Amino acid sequence: MSQPNKYLEALEQLRDPFRLRMAVCIGALAIGFFSLYSPMDSSIKFAERQLAELKKQNAVLEDVKLLKEQNAKLSSRLGVNDQGACVQHVVDGGRSLSPKVLRLEPADPKRIGPLQAAAIHLDVQGQIRQLDALLHWLDTNPLLFRVESFHIAPGRDEDAPPQMQLKLLLLKEQA
Secondary structure (H helix, E strand, O other): OOHHHHHHHHHHHOOOHHHHHHHHHHHHHHHHHHHHHHHHHHHHHHHHHHHHHHHHHHHHHHHHHHHHHHHHHHHOOOEOOOHHHHHHHHHHHHHHHOOEEEEEEEEEEEEEOOEEEEEEEEEEEOOHHHHHHHHHHHHHOOOOEEEEEEEEEOOOOOOOOOEEEEEEEEEEOOO
């Protein structure tokens, strides 16, 4: 069979309307793919990569915004940078509750995440009510205190009130 006969035979097959429609659809799809989609495929992939990168950047910006809002709420509750002022704040609060301060000594500041913390060792003596009031004052204080450890021991004599040893951290502004 020769080449022109195959061509004529294919044209004969296209006399059927359904086969003609199928051939036209396939031809239109092939032309559309090779003339439109194929050249634009790399542009589409580049745009998808850019979109994914922008979505990541947007998520990071939203996280930063949330952290700034939280920091703004937190900043009003931070102590001052001066270690002496932090100790004075604890002394003033302790005086108002009237337990006897046996020892109050500042320790080296610690780093807690992005913030500094003033460390204070405090030994007090008083009735259980007074010691509980001191712990309650620390817990409800507008400044951010963290009780690292505490130990309550009975007084040295039978009549002596109990003693409490505290290790406190007061979150403060960056130095």
